Amino acid sequence: MKNSIMFTSILQSILTPEEVQTVAEDTGYEDKARKFTVTRLLQYWCVSALEQWDSYRSGVDFAASSGLPVVHYSRFSTKAAEVPFAIFKELFHRVIHKCSRETRRKLTFPKELLLIDSTTMTVGKTRLPWAPYHGERAGIKLHVALRAESAQPLQVIQTLGSRHDGPVSEALAQPDYIVVMDRAYGKLERLDDFKTHGQSFVIRLRDNVHLEKPHALRRLQKPDSSVIRDITCQLGTPQCRSRQRHRVVMFRDFEGREIRVVTDLMQVTAEHIAQMYKARWQIEVFFRWIKQHLNIPTLFGTTENAVYGQLFCALIVYVLLKWLFDAAQTPWPKHAVLSFARFSRLFLLQNLPVEWLIQIQRVLLQSTSGFIN
Known part of the structure; x- marks a missing residue:
């Protein structure tokens, strides 16, 4: 058969x-x-x-x-x-x-991680005239919330390729999870709203985000830790600044690049925060797999x-x-x-x-x- x-x-x-x-x-x-x-x-x-x-x-x-x-x-x-x-x-x-499997493994983190990102499929603009994207290309997006524990999607939203990722992420976020997202989602107002409404998050900061009035958190530095700095601060300039103080963890990835992530989690070690963000790579693997094996492009x-x-x-x-x-x-x-x-x-x-x-x-x-x- x-x-x-x-x-x-x-x-x-x-x-x-x-x-x-x-x-x-x-x-x-x-x-x-x-x-x-x-x-x-x-x-x-x-x-x-x-x-x-x-x-x-x-x-x-x-x-x-x-x-x-x-x-x-x-x-x-x-x-x-x-x-x-x-x-x-x-x-x-x-x-x-x-x-969805009801049986769950013992979680390393306080809640399960929900990885949020999008992938774009593009074609010539004459193929999809209703989906203009860039120049001579048309495109559509799939915005995905992927459960890190099972590598299964929890929710998917379709949009035109020109739609910005940030606002769609608010519809994909789930209070029962810790959402993990890249820097395209790190709008300061969104971070404040997540913290106000109890949505746990680990989101990469853009490189140009200013850290205002940083205060170092007391912690014992592990000898093999990739963490560089662990602070609380406000984010942004006087013209555009977060209403609340946020925790920012800086660490080096496996290639030695400095990564800055912002989070509302205060009872989790900085090393665990870094691990949470590194888990985001799973959604990149998911996108690559479906494009290579399911004919999506x-x-x-x-x-x-x-x-x-x-x-x-x-x-x-x-x-x-x-x-x-x-x-x-x-x-x-x-x-x-x-x-x-x-x-x-x-x-x-x-x-x-x-x-x-x-x-x-x-x-x-x-x-x-x-x-x-």
Whole structure:
């Protein structure tokens, strides 16, 4: 059995046709098709991400070998442009909810880290005239809140490429997490608001932010510590200054560069603050992985529905693959130990070790009943 066929079976066990239809109806979309339904479009989009199809036309050539009913590529294209992408966004967040693991490891930090950043996909401006970006390019963004503990998205927001990251981060922030963000998000007013409303944060400061009235925090310097300085201060100049005092930790990264981060956490060591910010690299790895393995830079369509529908279905594939990988973990013999990248590759090539195939079947048998609403 091909893994693409296996994948569509897994997808259908988690998102049944009845549930997909319900979501479509709740969105206000009336699916009049008898054969190429929203469920079928979902399957086409997911398999296109998994197998990295090049286009609508080339994709339908592989449909039969992937276990999908063959349709003319124009039907695929028309349906993709017609179905509201809000359906696939809702299905994506439902998959996140269903596949989230309730068991938690003991956390090193007081709360789980939530890594927030965005990635941009660009094409020529004539492809997406509704999404102007820079010069002759058009672009769209995915703003992602990624759980550091599980490397699974918690929430995703789509915008035009020209939309600034900062305001969107406020919608992605969650008080139950410590948000970790890069310097594009470090607006002084936002830092004050986060602190006022109890949103814990670790955010890199821009290099030109002035530190006003610094006060050193008493601490024992560890001999091998990368921390340079640990202070509280106000941020900015008299013309634009934070209302509150904030803690600023300065440390050197693995390349020796000085990094300054601001945080509201006062009962955590400076070394732990530095570790929290370094964990932000996981979201960069996530963006690189989905672009390399899920065909995200290759946008098939030119309408909002087609573009965002394709992207959210690709994210569904990531969530399911990561869930399968994590849920199937067990004390493997040395020859069967796999990284997530290797697991995904062997899954696509139909060449997983037999131990993994057996374990995945066990996971699916135990979990399927819990996925049915």
